[in-house]
Amino acid sequence: MEQLLEAYPVIVEIPIAWGDMDAFQHVNNTVYFKHFESARLAYFEKIGFMGVMADTGIGPILAATRCFFKIPLTYPDRVSVGASVDRIEADRFRMIYGVVSHAHGKLAATGEGTIVTFDYQAGRKMPIPERIENRIRALEATVARSDHG
Amino acid sequence: MEQLLEAYPVIVEIPIAWGDMDAFQHVNNTVYFKHFESARLAYFEKIGFMGVMADTGIGPILAATRCFFKIPLTYPDRVSVGASVDRIEADRFRMIYGVVSHAHGKLAATGEGTIVTFDYQAGRKMPIPERIENRIRALEATVARSDHG
Amino acid sequence: MEQLLEAYPVIVEIPIAWGDMDAFQHVNNTVYFKHFESARLAYFEKIGFMGVMADTGIGPILAATRCFFKIPLTYPDRVSVGASVDRIEADRFRMIYGVVSHAHGKLAATGEGTIVTFDYQAGRKMPIPERIENRIRALEATVARSDHG
Amino acid sequence: MEQLLEAYPVIVEIPIAWGDMDAFQHVNNTVYFKHFESARLAYFEKIGFMGVMADTGIGPILAATRCFFKIPLTYPDRVSVGASVDRIEADRFRMIYGVVSHAHGKLAATGEGTIVTFDYQAGRKMPIPERIENRIRALEATVARSDHG
Numbered sequence: 009m010e011q012l013l014e015a016y017p018v019i020v021e022i023p024i025a026w027g028d029m030d031a032f033q034h035v036n037n038t039v040y041f042k043h044f045e046s047a048r049l050a051y052f053e054k055i056g057f058m059g060v061m062a063d064t065g066i067g068p069i070l071a072a073t074r075c076f077f078k079i080p081l082t083y084p085d086r087v088s089v090g091a092s093v094d095r096i097e098a099d100r101f102r103m104i105y106g107v108v109s110h111a112h113g114k115l116a117a118t119g120e121g122t123i124v125t126f127d128y129q130a131g132r133k134m135p136i137p138e139r140i141e142n143r144i145r146a147l148e149a150t151v152a153r154s155d156h157g
Numbered sequence: 158m159e160q161l162l163e164a165y166p167v168i169v170e171i172p173i174a175w176g177d178m179d180a181f182q183h184v185n186n187t188v189y190f191k192h193f194e195s196a197r198l199a200y201f202e203k204i205g206f207m208g209v210m211a212d213t214g215i216g217p218i219l220a221a222t223r224c225f226f227k228i229p230l231t232y233p234d235r236v237s238v239g240a241s242v243d244r245i246e247a248d249r250f251r252m253i254y255g256v257v258s259h260a261h262g263k264l265a266a267t268g269e270g271t272i273v274t275f276d277y278q279a280g281r282k283m284p285i286p287e288r289i290e291n292r293i294r295a296l297e298a299t300v301a302r303s304d305h306g
Numbered sequence: 307m308e309q310l311l312e313a314y315p316v317i318v319e320i321p322i323a324w325g326d327m328d329a330f331q332h333v334n335n336t337v338y339f340k341h342f343e344s345a346r347l348a349y350f351e352k353i354g355f356m357g358v359m360a361d362t363g364i365g366p367i368l369a370a371t372r373c374f375f376k377i378p379l380t381y382p383d384r385v386s387v388g389a390s391v392d393r394i395e396a397d398r399f400r401m402i403y404g405v406v407s408h409a410h411g412k413l414a415a416t417g418e419g420t421i422v423t424f425d426y427q428a429g430r431k432m433p434i435p436e437r438i439e440n441r442i443r444a445l446e447a448t449v450a451r452s453d454h455g
Numbered sequence: 456m457e458q459l460l461e462a463y464p465v466i467v468e469i470p471i472a473w474g475d476m477d478a479f480q481h482v483n484n485t486v487y488f489k490h491f492e493s494a495r496l497a498y499f500e501k502i503g504f505m506g507v508m509a510d511t512g513i514g515p516i517l518a519a520t521r522c523f524f525k526i527p528l529t530y531p532d533r534v535s536v537g538a539s540v541d542r543i544e545a546d547r548f549r550m551i552y553g554v555v556s557h558a559h560g561k562l563a564a565t566g567e568g569t570i571v572t573f574d575y576q577a578g579r580k581m582p583i584p585e586r587i588e589n590r591i592r593a594l595e596a597t598v599a600r601s602d603h604g
Contacts, residue, residue: 020470021470022470022472023467023468023469023470023493025469025489025492025493026179026180026492026493026496027179027185027187027489027492027493029179029180030175030176030178030179030180031175031178031179031180031182031232033180036176036343037339037343037368037371038176038336038337038339038340038343039336041335041336041339042336042472042474045334045335045336045472045473045474046470046472046473046474049473049530053531069375070335070375071374071375072372072373072374072375073335073372073373074370074371074372074373075370075371075372076369076370077367077368077369077370083180083496084500169321170321171321171323172318172319172320172321172344174320174340174343174344175343175344175347176340176343176344185492186488186492186517186520187485187486187488187489187492188485190484190485190488191323191325191485194323194324194325194483194484194485195321195323195324195325198324198381202382218524219484219524220523220524221521221522221523221524222484222521222522223519223520223521223522224519224520224521225518225519226516226517226518226519232347233351324477324478325477325483325485327477327478328473328474328476328477328478329473329476329477329478329480329530331478334474336474381478
């Protein structure tokens with residue numbers, strides 16, 4: 009299981025709740041995005057993005073996100089959700105996600121999100137603060153990566 | 158249908174979403190509390206509680222809430238959710254709720270909540286601001302009421 | 307507002323709930339996917355997909371979905387959510403979504419989903435039932451379309 | 456922390472998600488009911504209620520539930536949620552819940568639910584199956600209890 013997420017420097021573990029399932033008796037699609045969010049926030053904590061936001065007013069905004077569903081999840085199960093940044097541009101970066109089902113021992117979903125750095129005071133996009141970019145690069149350097157796809 | 162909620166001065170109408178149902182193929186119990194919240198917030202808007210909170214720092218905190226489920230709700234349907242304050246004490250008031258299913262033409266659930274007035278700066282309970290109490294009494298006076306039960 | 311969604315043959319209208327907002331005080335990203343789902347289910351009802359599923363055991367599975375966030379939504383507001391199928395392949399079709407904020411009079415988000423037709427008994431992908439494909443084509447023919455982008 | 460929940464024979468541990476918070480930046484009230492549900496389902500599993508439901512068609516229905524909020528929860532935190540049955544009647548039993556915040560080391564909320572045993576085929580309330588009542592009594596006998604209040 010660890011191998012399935014070895015390319016992700018941040019991993020959170022979350023129990024599947026019975027109430028996550030919908031009338032088709034599978035975990036509802038919106039729940040995957042909540043889990044992506046949990047992994048994203050754990051990543052932001054790790055690079056101190058919330059502290060930088062408090063200091064500078066520049067914080068993250070989710071501009072786009074997507075999910076590819078591979079195996080339906082059901083209760084009971086636990087998932088490990090990995091997050092990694094695999095692309096950095098001037099005013100945005102791309103985060104990719106992997107969701108591993110403990111019951112299946114397999115990748116149940118993958119996803120990605122585009123996060124824009126935004127000056128909440130000025131109301132406009134901003135370059136990624138250098139501190140943040142450096143911490144992302146340092147964090148990503150801790151994981152072996154050949155192919156995130 | 159209007160008669161079922163005639164004792165409630167504030168009513169909101171909400172479509173039932175397919176995704177509100179859980180694996181038992183009924184609307185999940187947590188959704189009723191979200192609908193109570195929607196009716197509560199509409200009530201707060203109507204009495205200007207959010208404005209008073211911005212001015213004085215004294216706002217509402219939900220201290221307790223309950224729901225009695227009468228008829229299972231299913232998609233597709235719409236609900237009308239009524240809110241009324243039926244008891245005012247020094248530092249709190251009680252709000253009651255009624256949820257009417259349009260598909261059934263019947264009360265599907267009732268509930269109540271205890272709302273405490275709280276000074277968010279000082280971190281302690283406060284007497285209900287007089288303005289708020291007056292507006293609640295004026296609003297409740299607009300509805301005929303014999304028995305809320 | 308109608309013009310913004312004129313290319314979508316199915317439109318649902320949904321009130322934004324206070325409880326849809328997260329700690330950043332905007333509507334949380336997962337809520338957009340719930341609204342896509344509501345529009346998707348309304349579309350499925352309109353083409354009788356649920357009836358076909360009951361008859362044949364062949365129903366829809368969401369294989370992938372994405373959202374582009376354009377304007378943050380806040381309470382109070384209402385959204386109209388449009389759904390349209392713009393691509394049909396052998397065993398899948400693509401649905402696109404548009405979310406219009408009534409408060410802004412603008413498109414707040416767009417999205418898309420890949421829906422695979424699946425034999426739930428046999429546990430494998432199936433060609434789209436002809437009845438379903440015909441109804442999709444008939445429904446889509448009712449709307450003027452130049453550019454969905 | 457264990458002591459706070461020692462009267463509850465079933466305990467589940469759940470991480471608080473950032474997305475559980477609402478615009479007041481506390482965990483939203485509906486989330487507590489989802490956690491009650493998670494503890495309730497773990498309890499049902501432990502007494503084999505789902506198996507009995509599959510065999511006999513008699514299963515649980517939530518007839519009423521309530522929550523008393525004591526300490527606001529915030530992200531990041533973890534909660535342990537205890538469930539115990541403290542009253543059994545002919546066709547229903549009462550479950551009580553305790554939610555302990557790991558960050559505070561204190562009880563953050565308590566609650567209760569009334570669960571009715573229901574024949575889903577016949578569409579009416581039924582006496583609690585003897586097997587179920589026996590297993591509840593056996594499970595509850597495993598915990599020391601003086602006062603659940």
